[in-house]
Amino acid sequence: MIDPVFRNSLRECIFLLFLWLACCLYTVTYCYLAGYLVHEPHPNATGPSLGKLVGPLTAFDRQPQSLTTPLGLGVPDWVFYGVITPWVAAVVITILFCLYFFSEDDLSAERNEAGTIHD
Amino acid sequence: MTETSPATTITFIAYIACVFVLAALSHRLLATRSFLGEYFLGSRGLGSWALAFTFAATAASGGSFTGFPSLIYSYGWVLAFWIASYMVAGVCSMGVLGKRLNQVARKTGAITIPDVLRDRYDSTALGLFATSTIIFFTVCNLIAQFKAGALIIEETFNLPSDWGYSAGLIIFAVTVIFYTAYGGFRAVVWTDVLQGVVMVLGITLLLPVIIRQGGGMESIDRKLRERPPTLVTSVAGAYNDLVIQARGPLDTAGLLYRHPRRANAPLQIRWDAGVGAENRFIEVFLATDGEGQTTSTGNDVKRAIEHHPRLGTRFRVSFPYDNNEVVTDRFGHRTEMGATGVIGLDSHQSTERFVFLRGDEVLFGPGRSHRGAPFHPLGMAISFFFMWAITGMGQPGTMLRLMAFKDSRTLKRAILTVTGFYSMVYLPLVFIFVAARVLIPELNAENSDKAMVLVTTRVVGDMGLAYQILGAVLVAAPFAAVMSTVDSFLLMISSGLVRDIYQRTINPRVSNRTVKRASYATTVIVGIVVTLLATRPPDFLQRIIVFTGSGFAATFLCPVMLGLYWKGMTRQGALSAMVGGFTVMVGFFLPTLFGGSRIDLLGFHPNLWGLIVSFGLGFLVSKGTGPAPTHLVERYFYKLNPSQQGQSTRYGGQSRDDSSA
Numbered sequence: 001m002i003d004p005v006f007r008n009s010l011r012e013c014i015f016l017l018f019l020w021l022a023c024c025l026y027t028v029t030y031c032y033l034a035g036y037l038v039h040e041p042h043p044n045a046t047g048p049s050l051g052k053l054v055g056p057l058t059a060f061d062r063q064p065q066s067l068t069t070p071l072g073l074g075v076p077d078w079v080f081y082g083v084i085t086p087w088v089a090a091v092v093i094t095i096l097f098c099l100y101f102f103s104e105d106d107l108s109a110e111r112n113e114a115g116t117i118h119d
Numbered sequence: 120m121t122e123t124s125p126a127t128t129i130t131f132i133a134y135i136a137c138v139f140v141l142a143a144l145s146h147r148l149l150a151t152r153s154f155l156g157e158y159f160l161g162s163r164g165l166g167s168w169a170l171a172f173t174f175a176a177t178a179a180s181g182g183s184f185t186g187f188p189s190l191i192y193s194y195g196w197v198l199a200f201w202i203a204s205y206m207v208a209g210v211c212s213m214g215v216l217g218k219r220l221n222q223v224a225r226k227t228g229a230i231t232i233p234d235v236l237r238d239r240y241d242s243t244a245l246g247l248f249a250t251s252t253i254i255f256f257t258v259c260n261l262i263a264q265f266k267a268g269a270l271i272i273e274e275t276f277n278l279p280s281d282w283g284y285s286a287g288l289i290i291f292a293v294t295v296i297f298y299t300a301y302g303g304f305r306a307v308v309w310t311d312v313l314q315g316v317v318m319v320l321g322i323t324l325l326l327p328v329i330i331r332q333g334g335g336m337e338s339i340d341r342k343l344r345e346r347p348p349t350l351v352t353s354v355a356g357a358y359n360d361l362v363i364q365a366r367g368p369l370d371t372a373g374l375l376y377r378h379p380r381r382a383n384a385p386l387q388i389r390w391d392a393g394v395g396a397e398n399r400f401i402e403v404f405l406a407t408d409g410e411g412q413t414t415s416t417g418n419d420v421k422r423a424i425e426h427h428p429r430l431g432t433r434f435r436v437s438f439p440y441d442n443n444e445v446v447t448d449r450f451g452h453r454t455e456m457g458a459t460g461v462i463g464l465d466s467h468q469s470t471e472r473f474v475f476l477r478g479d480e481v482l483f484g485p486g487r488s489h490r491g492a493p494f495h496p497l498g499m500a501i502s503f504f505f506m507w508a509i510t511g512m513g514q515p516g517t518m519l520r521l522m523a524f525k526d527s528r529t530l531k532r533a534i535l536t537v538t539g540f541y542s543m544v545y546l547p548l549v550f551i552f553v554a555a556r557v558l559i560p561e562l563n564a565e566n567s568d569k570a571m572v573l574v575t576t577r578v579v580g581d582m583g584l585a586y587q588i589l590g591a592v593l594v595a596a597p598f599a600a601v602m603s604t605v606d607s608f609l610l611m612i613s614s615g616l617v618r619d620i621y622q623r624t625i626n627p628r629v630s631n632r633t634v635k636r637a638s639y640a641t642t643v644i645v646g647i648v649v650t651l652l653a654t655r656p657p658d659f660l661q662r663i664i665v666f667t668g669s670g671f672a673a674t675f676l677c678p679v680m681l682g683l684y685w686k687g688m689t690r691q692g693a694l695s696a697m698v699g700g701f702t703v704m705v706g707f708f709l710p711t712l713f714g715g716s717r718i719d720l721l722g723f724h725p726n727l728w729g730l731i732v733s734f735g736l737g738f739l740v741s742k743g744t745g746p747a748p749t750h751l752v753e754r755y756f757y758k759l760n761p762s763q764q765g766q767s768t769r770y771g772g773q774s775r776d777d778s779s780a
Binding site for chain 2 (some may be wrong): 004012016059062064067082083086090102103105
C-alpha cells in the first residue's frame with residue numbers, strides 16, 4: 001500500500017506550491033503595476049509583448065504626487081496593498097493550513113545502535 | 120571616533136559567556152548519547168521551539184543584518200517588495216519537504232544530506248558529488264561570514280583600522296570554532312535559539328525607538344520625498360565623498376568622471392546646455408601629472424563646479440563630513456573623514472558614471488543604483504520571489520534541521536513559529552532602515568553596510584542605561600545572525616568529511632573513538648583554514664552569500680524534492696540535475712571573478728536558470744533512463760511491514776553511527 005506519509009506530504013506540498021504561486025502572481029503584478037514610477041519598455045519590442053494583452057505598461061507609470069499612505073501608517077499605498085496585505089493573508093492561511101490541512105502523521109520508527117526501535 | 124559604552128561591552132561579553140555555557144552543557148549531554156547521531160543531528164530529538172529557532176536563525180545570516188539593511192538604506196521601500204516572498208518562505212521551506220524528508224532519513228538512518236541522496240538513489244558517486252559540492256559552496260560562504268563577523272566586532276568596538284579587522288577575526292573565530300567543535304549540533308541549536316531570541320527582541324525594541332526619533336513614518340516619508348535631487352559619489356580612493364544637490368528643479372542627469380589618459384591634463388568641467396536633461400551629464404575630466412596619473416581631489420572638483428558660470432548657481436556641492444579630517448556628527452561623536460585624497464579613477468577605467476536620485480524615488484520602485492540602472496526590475500522581482508521561498512527549501516543546512524525534529528506535531532508548531540519570526544524580523548527591518556536614511560543621512564552606497572551598527576550604536580547609544588543595554592542587544596543581533604549560520608556550516612563540512620567521505624566511503628569499520636576524535640579535529644581544522652582564508656577576504660559579501668545560497672538550491676533542491684515525491688526519479692536523473700544546476704550557477708557567476716558582472720539572462724537572476732536547468736534535466740533524463748529500480752520504489756513509496764522495514768535498513772539493524780563498536 002502507498003505510504004500514507006508520502007501521500008499526505010505530497011498533498012500538502014502541492015497545496016503550498018499553489019499558495020506560493022498565488023502570492024507570487026499577486027504581489028509581483030500589483031507591486032510592479034502600482035509601485036513603479038517608470039516601467040521599462042518590453043525588451044523584445046518586435047516579438048510577442050505583454051503590452052498587447054494589457055496595453056503598454058508605461059500607462060501604469062505613477063506620478064510621485066499620487067502616493068498615499070493608507071490608515072495613516074506611513075507605508076506607501078503600493079507596499080501596503082502589494083506586500084503587507086498579502087503578507088497578513090499568507091500568515092492567516094498558514095495558520096489555517098497548520099490547524100486543518102496538515103496531518104500529524106506517525107513518522108517511521110528509527111533504529112538505533114542497539115538494534116531497537118524508538119521514535 | 121565613536122566610543123563604545125560600558126553597557127555594550129558588558130552585554131556583549133555576557134552574550135559570549137552564555138554561548139560558552141550552552142556549549143559546555145551540550146558537551147555533557149554528548150557523553151551520554153550515540154556520538155555521530157548526537158554530534159551531527161542532535162539524536163533527532165528537536166522540539167518545536169528549538170527546530171523553529173535553529174531553522175530561522177540559520178537562514179538569517181550576516182546578510183540579513185548587514186547586507187539587507189544596507190540595501191534598504193540605499194533604495195528605500197522597494198526592499199519590502201524585494202523581501203516579500205518571506206510571507207510564505209517559512210511555511211514553504213519547512214512544509215514542502217519537512218515531514219517527508221524526516222521520515223525518509225529515519226527510514227534509512229541518514230544523518231546528512233549526502234547520506235539521504237546516496238541511499239535514495241543507491242549511488243556512492245552521487246553521495247560523493249553531493250559532499251564535494253557542499254564543501255565548495257560552504258567554504259565560499261564561510262569566508263564571507265567570517266569577514267562579516269570580524270567587521271561587526273571591529274565596528275562595534277571601534278578598533279583601530281590597522282589591526283582591528285584581524286583582532287575581530289580572531290575573537291570571532293575562536294568563539295565560534297570552540298563552541299561548535301566542543302558542543303556539536305545541540306550546542307549549535309541551543310545557541311541558535313538564544314541568537315533567534317536576540318534577533319527578534321532587538322528588532323522589536325528598536326522599531327518604536329527609531330520611528331519615534333524620526334517623528335513617525337508619515338513624517339519620515341515626507342522628509343524623504345521633500346529632499347532635493349541628490350547625487351552622492353564616492354569613487355575609489357580615500358575620503359572623496361561629494362554630495363551634489365540641485366538648488367531647484369532637476370535639469371541634468373548626473374555626473375561622469377573621466378580619465379583623460381594623457382600627461383599634465385588640467386582639471387576641466389563640461390556641461391552641455393544644448394542637450395536634453397536626460398542626456399546631460401556634468402563631465403569632470405580629472406587632472407593628471409607628468410606620468411598621466413590622476414591628481415584631482417574631491418576638493419578640486421568641488422571648487423571647479425562652484426566656479427563654473429552656470430553650474431555654480433544651480434548646484435550646491437558639499438561633503439558629508441564637512442571636508443574636515445575630524446568632524447563631530449549629529450550625535451556628538453567625532454568621526455575621521457574628509458575629501459582631500461586623490462580621486463581613485465585609474466587610467467584603466469576611463470569613465471565613472473553617477474546619477475541623481477530624487478527623494479521620492481526611495482518611496483517607489485524600482486530604485487536606482489548610483490550607476491543609474493534600475494535596482495529591482497521585473498525580471499529580478501520574479502527571480503527574488505523564487506529566491507527566498509523556493510531557494511530556501513534547497514539549502515542543505517536547513518534541510519538537515521528538517522531531519523532532526525521529533526515528530527509531525529513539532530514540525531507543525533515550528534512552521535507557525537518560523538512564520539511569526541520572519542514577519543517580526545524582515546518587515547520591521549524595512550521600516551527601521553527607511554527611517555535610518557533620515558536619521559543618519561551621511562552614508563553612501565559604498566559604506567552603507569555600516570547602517571546596522573551605526574543605528575544600534577548611535578541612535579540608541581546616548582539615551583540612558585536602558586537604551587544602552589538595548590543598543591548592546593541590538594549589536595549582538597547581527598553578530599548572532601552570523602554566528603548561527605557559521606556554526607551550522609562548520610558542522611556541515613565536518614560531517615561531510617568524517618561521515619560521508621571517511622566513514623561511508625574509505626573506512627566503514629572505523630571505531631567510534633576515532634570517529635569522535637576525527638569529528639572534533641575536523642571542525643577545528645576547517646575553522647582555522649577558513650579563518651586564514653578570511654584574513655584576505657574578498658569584497659562583496661552579499662554577492663558571495665547570494666551565490667552560495669543559489670548554488671545550493673540549484674544543486675540540491677531537484678534531486679531531494681523529486682527523490683522524495685516522484686517514483687520515476689532515477690540516479691542518472693538526479694546526477695544530471697545536480698551537475699546541470701551546479702554548472703549553470705558557477706558559469707553565470709564566473710565573470711564576477713574577473714571583475715565583470717554575473718550573467719542575468721533575459722533579465723532573470725541565475726538562481727532561476729539554475730533551478731530550471733536542474734529540474735528540466737532531472738525530469739528528462741529520468742524519463743529517458745527509467746524506470747527506477749523496483750526495490751527503491753517499494754522502499755521509499757510504499758508502506759512495508761516491520762520485517763521488511765528491518766531489511767530495508769542497509770546495515771540490517773546495526774547502527775551506522777557505530778557499526779564497528
